[in-house]
Amino acid sequence: MRERGAKKERLSIYLVKDAKLADERIVKIDQAKPVIEIKIASGQARLYAKDPPPPRIPEWVDFLFSNQDRPEDYFRGNRSEGAVVLFRQEEATFALTFGMGYHLLNLDLVERDFGLKVTLNSVNPDKLRSLDKASYEANPLNTRSQSPRDVDIFDLHIDTESDMVYALTGVSEVPIFGEHVTGRDALTIMPEARLDDLPKILAEALARYQQRPPAKFAWVEDVNRVRDPDDLAILDLELDQLLGQDQPPPNVWLGEPEIVDWETQTGYSFNRRERTPRYQTLELDHLLAYMAEHGTTPSSQSFRDQAVHVNDANYTSIKRWPAYQCLYAEILDGGKVYILRNGVWHVVSDNFVSRVDEALERLEIDDTKMPVYAHDHEGEYNESCAASESGYELFDCDNVFVGGPYDKIEFCDLVRDGRDLIHVKIYRSSATLSHLFAQGRVSAETFLKHADFRVQLNAKSPASFKRADPALRPDPKNYRVVYAIATTKELPHELPFFAKVALKGALSELEMLGFGVAINKIEVDPAFLKKGKHKAMGKAAPASRKRGNPAPGSPKNQPPATPSGIHGR
Known part of the structure; x- marks a missing residue:
């Protein structure tokens, strides 16, 4: 029985093949x-702690101080050392981070x-190595596709209509970039360069940032950044309204x-204190x-001020x-x-919306x-x-187990x-x-x-759906998915738009x-709506209800709100 009050620990456990091996065969004791x-209740337990290396000044320090003397003791050789260099030109300011300087x-x-954007305008589209993407769906998937050889972007399994690319690596077509x-968010390159080469490298990066992406990457602009300050301000106000609801809707x-x-992180916390709660x-x-415990009103600004910390196995913040x-x-x-x-x-671009709507015009409406x-x-x-x-x-609920x-x-x-073949969902x-x-x-x-x-399905099927020889491939023209x-x-x-995309x-x-x-609309009993159940189809939760205490009979998730208009301002 677990001791009351014991906290969760993240354990990584391995089995040694030969139980009689000496410690020095299993552990690199020369580095410990x-x-x-x-002390342990039974058996034997021995601890080997890693012996940290002696302090060493990072190599990037020599790059930064190649034109001048380095102040004494400015860098001490700690593993956590880092730096940020702000480089200013008339038309732009750049921040270059070194070591742990991004913190x-x-x-x-x-x-x-x-x-x-610089990368899209700087790589060979047929010589890519890695791509990070997130789907637009309500349950977004963050995925990395990586190849040991140069490949085309579609070999990295991108769906141009449902995925947003947010990181890309490929062979450079710009010699100055390496x-x-x-x-x-950052441009990462490894050029052969001296400190004095930075101005022309940064000028080239800025020029490519300001270009439209090439034709092969044109679909990236199906979803564009909102840049108008007024639109951004109003969107944040709409977000504030959603966050301020007693029960935020599922579209947030x-x-x-x-x-x-x-493998390297153990969970998340909202501050750095030792005894703060951690969440997996x-x-x-x-x-x-x-x-709420700290008296902070949820809003776009308070969320900008609030940190989310990624914790390692020692419950220390390794990223925020x-x-x-x-x-x-x-x-x-x-x-x-x-x-x-x-x-x-x-x-979302109007062109993308139009393409999706046009494709759904061929969807059959089942009026049964x-x-x-x-x-x-x-x-x-x-x-x-x-x-x-x-x-x-x-x-319903008659699952068929397959590999x-x-x-x-x-x-x-x-x-x-x-x-x-009817699939029902409220x-x-x-x-x-x-x-x-x-x-x-x-x-x-x-099927x-x-x-x-x-x-297996045939064995579970009613007589009207059983097939004489289920091993034979069925003719899909005899069936309709509804x-x-x-x-x-x-x-x-x-x-919702991204439901249409799906x-x-x-x-x-x-x-x-x-x-x-085909798609079929099932009518909903008006009296059923008035019962207060399945709020997702209409009514908002009562304003008097406290957060975290939904009204009896209501589901955990509430309906997506439709905010007042940006375009109606």
Whole structure:
């Protein structure tokens, strides 16, 4: 039984092949301090602590002081040493960081896309090495694709309609930048240069930052930075309103702004104090509770002032982000879609919106009237539908276990007339819909491609859906994937934009496989809406409710808010 009050510890455990090996075979004792015997209830425990190397002045110090004498004791050779050099020209000021110097830099005051834009205009598009991306979805995925050889950008698995590139490495086409160039917030290069070469290097970087990206990267501008100061100020005001709600809606959440190394970090904290709470994941509720305890009103400005610390195994901060940089948001306003990612507001281009809407015009509208939704749970609705309507068979919660990345698959919720594979979802947020669309695509693809899956499915299927020989590949033209959504919105026109993007992707892939695809709007009982359940379809939470205490019967997530207009100011 665990001792009461014991705190969580992050342990990395390895098994030694031969239990009789001597310590010096297992541990590099020549790099460790003298051994210490650790008292333990049973067995033997011996501690070897790493012996740190002697102080050594960083090599970059010689680069910085090549033109002058270095002040005595200005650098002492500590491992945590770093520096920032501010370089000013008439048209621009640059900050160059060395060692751990980036800790000194206020990232709120730098151009967040500088390095990426310079890189897009400086690399060979067919000779890339690494790409960091984040999906636009409500559950964004931060992903790194890396190749040991030079490859085309599409070999790094980029989806130009659902992914935002925020870091890129490739072969440089600019000799003054060196062989390779990496761009994120900062531009990272390794040129052969002296201190006096900095002015022309920085001038070249500035010139490339101001260029439009080349044609092969033109899709990057489908989602552009919002630069107008008035628009930015109003977007932050809209964000303040969302953060100030008793229960923030699901179109605002907290998450890592970049890829993190889970092997070297143990969690997150909101200050550096030794006994402060640490959290294994970032959750908006945790931060809001922390701010409430300290009397801080949540707002865009207070989130800029609030730090999120990444902690190592010793519970010390190894990196920090402004909390604002960890905020994600999607706001629909004046017919435009705005998203907040990595501390930067973006607006989706009208051309991107038009392409998505045009693609969804070929989506079939299934006008078959399904039973009205008036149930507390989707499973209850599916059971009721199968019991009361002829032609419907229930498949809900009947998972089929398969190998591969999906482990187990729910084939669908309902089958109608042996043809329509119906996936039912009550509309709550963009995230729930993205999951719905992915579920329909994955189950249909698996049904088509994997005989083992079909054999297992056949054993669970009702008589009307059983196949004489499930091992035989089915003809996808005999089936239709139907997304049935319980909502008061018009489908698909009033779906959140990035839910539309997910639907467009599912539609394209299912059509390519040969399946028919349709969407069905399930009407919702007005009396059910008045019961106060499933707030996501309409009413906001009562203002008198305290944060963290939702009204009885309401779900944890509330509906996305539709703020007042930027374009109506």
